[in-house]
Amino acid sequence: MSRPGNCWLSYRDPVATWVVELPSATPSAGLLGWLEGAVVALEEAPLARVESAPEIGYRRERDGALWPRLRARAGATGTVDLFSFSGYGPVPGNDERFRTSGSVAWFEDGPEPVRALVDDLGALLERLRPNDVEAAAGGFMIHLPPVWVRGPRVEPGNPGHDPLQVRVHVHSDLWLPWVPGILHEHFEAGSWFDNRPLATLHTPDLNSLLARLRELALAAGGTMTLDEDDTWAVLREQVDDVGVILDLPPPGAVHEV
DSSP, X not given: OOOOOOOOOBOSXXXXXXXXXXXTTOOHHHHHHHHHHXXXXXXXXXXXXXXXXXXXXXXXXXXXXXXXXXXHHHHHHSOEESSTTOOOSOBTTBOOOOEEEEEEEEEOSSSSEEEEEESOHHHHHHHHOGGGTTGGGGTTBOOOOSSEEEOOEEOTTOOOOSOEEEEEEEOXXXXXXXXXXXXXXXXXXXXXXXXXXXXXXXXHHHHHHHHHHHHHHHHTTOEEEEOGGGSOGGGGGGEETTEEOTTOOOSSOEEOO
16 A cells, blocks of 8 residues: 555545435335434444434434434324435524534544544545645535435325435545545546555445445335446446445556655
């Protein structure tokens, strides 16, 4: 491996998106079963642990685990919320924002990576690479979490005919073995920086999470696949339907950091 560094970035558009599709005719009990398993998996990873969701009046430090709140709301209203509460826009009358955290690795000052829960990769990059903040204004230090899960709110009776979709987005190449390093001083189109010292630490957890979500989807009569139209084409060969391909050879020339 080449000498390590933080050459990864956080982008406005997804680097990769995996889509869970559940039949629209799935009964509420089946949707709740999938949702419970998904919420538990996201928290145990932990890669998308919801910390605050003002749309449903939830704050982890005050309310504890998320699943009991979602189960109680479904029981009271008949509505199953498949992560429709995870928008990053402002909530009228509430100063809080949606926050979800994930455990990822990065380099501080020393040669060994550190790993911790992070809820904003853009803010982390701004701290780690302050000299690149101005150049990143084009969309390379976007304030989003490591993993972002979004889906619909399913009302009682759910008259829809299209499959229900829950989308799992990653907006950073932090997860990939090879990154383009767009803001690096030695960036060249078609050349790559070795991100394996970081990816090998946290990406197996992402792949395990995706496998669990797929297992839950299949048990509910659904599917889970990579959305190629919502995946960055230049990085497409590093991902597939089951996750990130960690043992991929370099896609081109590799820079030393």
